[in-house]
Amino acid sequence: MSSLFSNRILNTKKSFIREILKVTSNKEIISFAGGLPNPISFPIEALEASIHRIIQTQGTSIFQYATTEGYLPLREYIAKRYTKRFGLDIKPEHLLITSGSQQALDLLGKILINEGDEVLLEKPSYLGAIQSLCMSEPTFLEVNLTPSGPDLKALEEIFTHHAPKLFYTVPNFQNPTGLTYSLETRKALGKLLHDKDTVLIEDDPYGELRFMGEDLPYSGFFGAKRSVLLGSFSKIVTPGMRIGWICTQDEEIMDKLITAKQAADLHTNYFSQVAIHDYLIHNDLDAHIQTIKALYLKQRNTMLDSIKEYFPANVEVTEAEGGMFLWVTLPAYMSALELFDLASKANVAFVPGEPFYANDMQPNTLRINYTNSDPATIREGIKRLATAIYTLETKHTL
Structure with missing residues (x-):
């Protein structure tokens, strides 16, 4: 029966998170699994x-049907926002509206990757990107993340021996770790790629959700030869409308992306594009984002405080400066999958770390989301998770 299907679909795993979400639909389960914006942040009346x-x-x-590139006034709005925030010389023709940033990844894979081509990922990396790029049957390379971004020495070593087609990054509040590239790392990465044909993809769905510190320029700003930015309204307006975009000044890449988009779906939902644009021009987006950030900061702080109170001292956790996630590292002798089974019995869920690795997995890691639960629920969920960790620790130390 397997001969009926292509190798690319047979070699692509189902989304681990989507499978978990089926289980966590039970209202008794406290779920830190999905990367879900808090629905109380959706501007329902304004929309x-x-x-x-x-x-x-x-x-x-x-x-009616519409142009492939996307609703021009919406592209003009996005271009002006890039100029306002970063001083970038972005024009509407540098933007392609997509059905979320997930489609952006699919299109980039289609136009750039042949079977066996090398693709460089952060380690760990966003599992949706791994799943999407798997469809093009690449050979994955990975570079370890440090608290300030990818390990630069390891990155230089990789480029000494390899020429990956693309390097997929999430520079701000990375999914899954919550880490952010430092300014020094961004400069070094841009300089490293200034004479390389490797396409630098900077996926930035969380960049506007910064709780502390200042916005930093993209790595591509510092001289990368081929640079692509991905953005989305999913985290700052609503995810259900599925409005994202690809931004690049590379005319060759944009031309091929438009062709791939035409072949995929002709154009992104036009009604949603016009509705989102109308919302943007009649409301104060920055004020709305400030409201979201205040909400998420409180939830993040509650989760970190609860972790410090309840978790064993030998469990490490990142302290994200923004975004939606924290990354937990258990002692090396523990398995997050085994912990997941124990936690599920206590009606609390998370995402084990294994699906975030393309090659060498670290089974003692997990991702937890703080944006979709109120503080009281977060505190109770962390308390339950801590009990499961202690149970697992006891099992391994007896």
């Missing part, structure tokens, strides 16, 4: 007003 307004003012046109 409802926008939807009514665009139907009244634009009529049937918003229900």
Whole structure:
């Protein structure tokens, strides 16, 4: 029966998180598993007003086919925001609207990767990227992450012996670790790639959710020869509309992306594009983001405080400066998958770390999300998880 299907689908695993979410639909389970924005942050009334307004003012046109590149006023808005935040000279033609940043990864894989081509990932890396890029059947290379970004010496060594087609990165509040590249690392990475054909992909869905410190320029700003940015409204407006984008000044890459997009779905949901744009021009997005950040900072601090109170001292955790996740490292003799089974019995869930590695897995790691639970629930969930860790520790030390 397997001969019916392509090698690329047979070699691509199902999304681990999506499978976990089926289990955690039980309301009794406290779930730190999904990367879900808190629904209380969704601007429901403002979006409802926008939807009514665009139907009244634009009529049937918003229900028609549209251009592949995306709604021009929306691309103009995004371009101006890049200029405002980073001083980048971005124009609408440098932007392609996609069905979330997940489609952006799919399109980039299609236009860049042939079977067996080398693709460089952070270690660990976003599991959605691993799953998407797997469809192109590459050979994965990995570079370890340090608290300030990828290990630069290891990166130089990789580029001495390899020429990966692309390097996929999440520079701000990385998924899954919550780590952020330092300014020095960004400069070094841009310099390293200034004469390389490797496409630097900087996926930045969390960049606007910074709780402390200052926004930092992208690595591509520091001289990378071929640079691509990915962005999304999923974390700052709503994920269900699936509006993301690819930004690149590389005309060759953009031309091929448009062709791939046409072959994939012609264009992204036009109604959602117009509705999102109307919301953006009639509301204060920065004020809305500040509200989200205040909410998430409180939840993050509650989780960190609870971890310090309840977890064993030999368990390490990152302290993210923004975003949605913390990364937990258990003692080397523990397995996060084994912990998951114990925690599930206590009605608390997380994502074991193994799916975030393309090659060499670290079974003693796990990711926890703090954005989709209120402080009281976070505290109770961490308390349950700590009890499971102590149970597992006792099992291994007897």
